[in-house]
Amino acid sequence: MLNQPAWQPLNIAGYFFLGGLGGAGSVLAAGAGLTGRPVMARALKTSSAVAVVGSAAALIHDLGRPGRFVNMLRVFKPTSPMSVGSWLLAAYGPASGVAALCELSGRMPRLGRAATAGGALLGPAVAAYTAVLAADTAVPGWHDAYRELPFVFVGSAATAASGMALAMSPTAENGPARSAALAGTALENAAVKAMERRLGLVAEVYRDGTGGRWMRAAETLSAAGAAGAALLAGRSRLAAGVSGLALLAASACTRLGIFHGGLESSKDPKYTVVPQRERLRRREQDGGGADQAGRRGQDGAGDG
Incomplete structure (x- = not known):
């Protein structure tokens, strides 16, 4: 019933993952710099710059040629997640790159601090907008999860950034990363559970098949990582x-699970038809109840 998304798994799941890693990493990097954790700050600024380059490269590779990305910058359309996301990447990429270069070279510290602040301000939007991009499609597994999906992506981004900080920082500096790991995994897993409860039938794609396997792997790894961090x-x-x-x-794994689950939901018509029928039935029931209440009110007024 739906046209299948032409997105390639490694391109788009990589685009989602690397964008989240970069965006959340910039926030942690700014905090590390302000609290006197130079090794963590340097590692996260570098990884964020590399991640956003990789994220943009994955997106451009999926689009087919660089000109298509450049064409998206010809206009700014606030109602289009792709347009907003393209401009976010265009602004965030240079900020994260300058912050990393200044940090590694030790030159132009004022410019580096300004770029770090800019990356930290844009980072949360970079981490979250890809969820809005996916939810803006007709794919049931993504569109019907529009309420929870941004929280899943933000939690997953914080999980990735804290993981990078733990892997690259000395133990004397990794306190904030350990806290971020616990917060990120808690948010991600809570949002996934809430999403599955509300999706009903469509949640099958995140429990079974390829999507389910990736999501179970993500849950196991996040639990092990958070326990080790704590x-x-x-x-x-x-x-x-x-x-x-x-x-x-x-x-x-979370990004791959969300991607493959969405693809599976677009292939089986039941994930489109059954939820639509349920929504129509609820609207009819709500409308019928309102009509009956209105008639009762009119009858009461006539009796009075």
């Missing part, structure tokens, strides 16, 4: 590194 990462550099890698893998 219990061991503050004392052991090795444990911090292993926990960080588990959290990075968990975030990547």
Whole structure:
């Protein structure tokens, strides 16, 4: 019933994952710089710059040629998630790049601080807008999850950024990363559970098949990574590194699970037809109840 999305799994899931890693990483990098954690700040600024380049490259590769991305910058359309996202990447990419270059070279510290602040301000939007982009399609697994999907993506982004910080920072500096790991995994898993409860029938695509396998892997890895971050990462550099890698893998699995689940929901007509019929039935029932209430009110007025 639906035209199948032409998006390629590695391109778009990579675009989702790397954008989230970069956006959330810029926020953590700014906090690390302000609290005197230079190694963490340097690592996160560098990883965010690399991640946004990779995210843009994955998007351009899926579009087919660079000119298509450039064409999206010819106009700014606030009602189009793709247009807003293209401009976000165009603004965030240079900010994260300048912040990383200034940090690594040690030159132009004022420019570096301004770029770091700009990246931190734009980072949350970069981490979240891809969820809006997916939900703006007709794919049931994405569109019907429009309320929870941004929270899933933001939680997953925080999980990835905290994982990168744990993997690249000394134990003396990784306190905020451990806290972010717990907060990110809690938000991501709570949002996924809420999404599945509200989706009803459509939630099958996130429990079964390819999407379900990726989502279960994400849940297991995030639980292991968060436990390691909370219990061991503050004392052991090795444990911090292993926990960080588990959290990075968990975030990547979440993006692949969401992507493949959405594709599966577009292939089976029942995920489009059954929810539509249920919505129509509820509207008819609500409308019938309102009509009956109106008639009762008119009868009461006549009796009076």
